[in-house]
Every structure is written in C-alpha cells, then in structure tokens.
Amino acid sequence: MESATAVRTPDLPRAEVHDVTTSDGTEVRLTRYRMGSKGPLVMAPGYGNAARAFAVDTVPKNFVEYLGEHGYDVWLLDYRASPDLPSSWNQFTVDDIALRDWPAAIGHVRAQTGSDTVQALGHCVGGLSLFMAIGGGLEGLRSATFSALAGHPIPTFGNKVRAGVRLASLFKALGIHGLNTDYDRRALQDKAVELLMRALPFRHVYDSPVARRIYFVYGDVFQYENINRATMEEAVPGFFGNGNITFFEHISLMIRASAARDAHGKDVYLSNLDAYRMPINFLTGENNRMFVPRGLQRSYETLRKANDPGLYSHHVFKDYAHLDMWLGTNAERDTFPTALAELERHN
Numbered sequence: 001m002e003s004a005t006a007v008r009t010p011d012l013p014r015a016e017v018h019d020v021t022t023s024d025g026t027e028v029r030l031t032r033y034r035m036g037s038k039g040p041l042v043m044a045p046g047y048g049n050a051a052r053a054f055a056v057d058t059v060p061k062n063f064v065e066y067l068g069e070h071g072y073d074v075w076l077l078d079y080r081a082s083p084d085l086p087s088s089w090n091q092f093t094v095d096d097i098a099l100r101d102w103p104a105a106i107g108h109v110r111a112q113t114g115s116d117t118v119q120a121l122g123h124c125v126g127g128l129s130l131f132m133a134i135g136g137g138l139e140g141l142r143s144a145t146f147s148a149l150a151g152h153p154i155p156t157f158g159n160k161v162r163a164g165v166r167l168a169s170l171f172k173a174l175g176i177h178g179l180n181t182d183y184d185r186r187a188l189q190d191k192a193v194e195l196l197m198r199a200l201p202f203r204h205v206y207d208s209p210v211a212r213r214i215y216f217v218y219g220d221v222f223q224y225e226n227i228n229r230a231t232m233e234e235a236v237p238g239f240f241g242n243g244n245i246t247f248f249e250h251i252s253l254m255i256r257a258s259a260a261r262d263a264h265g266k267d268v269y270l271s272n273l274d275a276y277r278m279p280i281n282f283l284t285g286e287n288n289r290m291f292v293p294r295g296l297q298r299s300y301e302t303l304r305k306a307n308d309p310g311l312y313s314h315h316v317f318k319d320y321a322h323l324d325m326w327l328g329t330n331a332e333r334d335t336f337p338t339a340l341a342e343l344e345r346h347n
Contacts, residue, residue, distance in 0.1 A: 010057050011065050020108045021326045022100040026087050029078040030105055031063055036071025038347045040113050042105055046078040046124030050084045051076035054146045058230040083241020091246040092265040098132035106140050108194035117142035124149050132260050135269030143279040143346040148322050151260045153272055154295035220289035222312040223321035226328040281313045281342035287318030
C-alpha cells in the first residue's frame with residue numbers, strides 16, 4: 001500500500017448543492033462543480049457510497065479536480081442509496097434507482113444547464129442502474145461510461161454463493177433489514193462479524209475493522225495496495241454506509257441470472273438493445289474481484305453484436321481492481337487519462 005498522504009484542500013470551486021425530487025417523492029442530491037462548459041457530466045458511485053468519493057482530499061489529485069483542469073461541468077449524483085441521504089435507510093430496489101433517480105437527475109441537469117444532452121458515468125451499481133435506466137427509456141444522454149459493471153453482474157465465487165443460497169432473503173426472514181459498515185466494538189453483532197472475518201483466510205483485506213465490515217457487507221471493493229493509508233483510514237470509512245436487504249435481494253437475483261433484470265426477474269432492460277445506440281465506454285481493472293472483468297466484456301460484446309460496433313470501446317487496467325481505479329494514489333497517471341479521452345471524443 002502507498003504511504004500516507006496528508007489531507008489537503010482540493011482545488012475545486014464552491015459546490016452547488018441541488019436537491020431533486022424523484023417520481024416517488026424521494027429526494028436525491030446533485031452536487032455541481034462548475035469548472036467549464038464541457039459535458040455536463042453526471043457521475044454516480046457504487047451502492048452504499050456517497051458521490052463525494054470522486055472528490056476525496058487524501059489523494060494527490062481526485063477525479064473531479066482532474067476533470068476541472070480539462071474544463072468540465074461536473075455533477076455528482078447521490079442516488080437514494082447514498083449514506084449522505086435519509087433514503088439510504090429505506091427499502092428499495094435497483095429499479096427505483098434506474099427508473100426514478102437517474103431520470104430525475106438527468107432531467108434536472110438538462111434543465112439547469114440548457115443542454116439537450118449530457119454525459120454520464122456510473123461506477124459499479126451506479127453503472128448497473130445507469131445501464132438499466134437506458135434500457136428503461138432514459139432520455140438526454142450523449143454518451144455513457146460504465147466503470148466495473150454494466151448489464152451483466154458476474155461476481156467472484158464467494159458472492160455467487162451468497163446470491164445462490166439467498167442470504168439476503170434469509171437475513172430478511174430473521175428480521176434484519178439493513179447492513180451497515182459502521183463498527184461498534186461494544187456491539188455483540190459487530191464483535192461477531194469481526195471475529196468471523198479475522199478467522200477467514202482473507203489476507204488481501206485491509207487490516208481494520210471497518211475494512212473487514214465493508215468486505216462482509218459489499219464484497220471485494222478495492223485493491224488496497226493502490227490506495228494510500230490516509231484514504232483507507234480517513235476517507236473510505238466516511239463515504240460507505242447502510243445497505244438495505246431489499247436491494248441485496250434484487251442484486252442477488254441479477255447475479256443468479258448473470259444479467260440485468262427487474263425485481264420480478266423479468267428481462268425488461270436487455271430486451272431493448274436499440275436504446276444503447278450511443279457512444280459507450282467500458283472500464284474495469286484486470287484484478288476486479290467484486291464483479292469480474294468478463295461481465296463488463298459480455299455487456300460490451302452484447303451491444304457490439306446488436307448495434308454499430310464502432311459506438312463502443314472497452315479498456316482493462318493492468319494492476320487495478322475496482323474502486324481503486326478512482327481512489328488510487330496513481331490513478332491520475334494510470335486510469336484518469338483513458339476515462340477523459342473517451343469523454344473528450346463526445347463533447
């Protein structure tokens with residue numbers, strides 16, 4: 001792991017916060033960094049993450065700063081799963097994020113900027129839900145970037161087993177409605193999880209109780225050797241939060257199908273491949289142990305077979321995994337330029 005980096009003040013303009021009400025009355029949030037006229041670019045993080053993960057102050061340069069240097073109007077989307085929102089404690093499905101949160105966010109950005117079309121980037125479930133939103137009829141996109149996950153959630157063996165045995169449904173039957181990454185050393189349940197995770201042979205998990213809980217709740221979300229100590233110990237615990245069991249039931253259903261499905265198991269998204277006739281970029285790390293690279297490859301190949309292959313690009317980053325693509329100490333050198341180049345092609 002990289003050595004600690006001092007927390008600093010990011011070189012960003014004052015953020016503009018926009019609260020947006022979705023079609024079911026849920027409030028989501030957009031945070032705007034007005035740094036140029038390119039885009040506008042809407043970025044959404046993984047499930048249970050706050051969108052400020054793209055703007056952490058513990059790395060030499062975060063992705064929002066990097067985009068600002070290249071003249072982008074950046075909008076960070078905290079959809080209903082964000083720990084910065086009260087809605088993260090409610091029960092909901094990925095359909096709600098796809099068919100309610102994304103359309104409300106894109107519509108708001110278009111209205112505020114006067115732009116007919118915007119660009120969008122979604123990481124992990126931010127990407128899965130964006131993929132589903134497009135298949136569900138989302139309007140106003142000029143291009144899309146999928147980081148780590150798109151329409152085919154194929155996990156590693158451990159997460160596949162959890163989905164196969166319907167662990168989320170078991171938790172719900174036991175009266176457990178959410179799983180939180182906060183660690184309370186006095187709580188019996190938290191002590192039990194800590195003892196379990198210490199006993200299992202997960203040597204690649206960062207050595208802290210919060211990191212082990214993140215692994216227990218969400219899976220293998222980063223190759224921590226790419227991330228400096230300050231980010232792991234100060235930033236990461238602050239932008240992870242609660243996950244609701246209804247969501248985990250839905251994502252487990254999709255994992256069992258190896259494809260995007262609605263909460264009832266119906267193929268209502270991939271059955272609409274014409275909707276993806278736009279420039280789309282796929283990015284992942286070769287060591288991704290959260291959702292393996294062949295899942296993103298399958299989404300890429302599916303769209304190339306259905307539409308003009310020239311619309312799509314696909315990149316696999318050597319020595320990277322999942323969230324470290326955006327939090328890595330050297331991400332400015334290793335991953336940001338590729339993401340930027342794809343955005344620049346469609347401005």
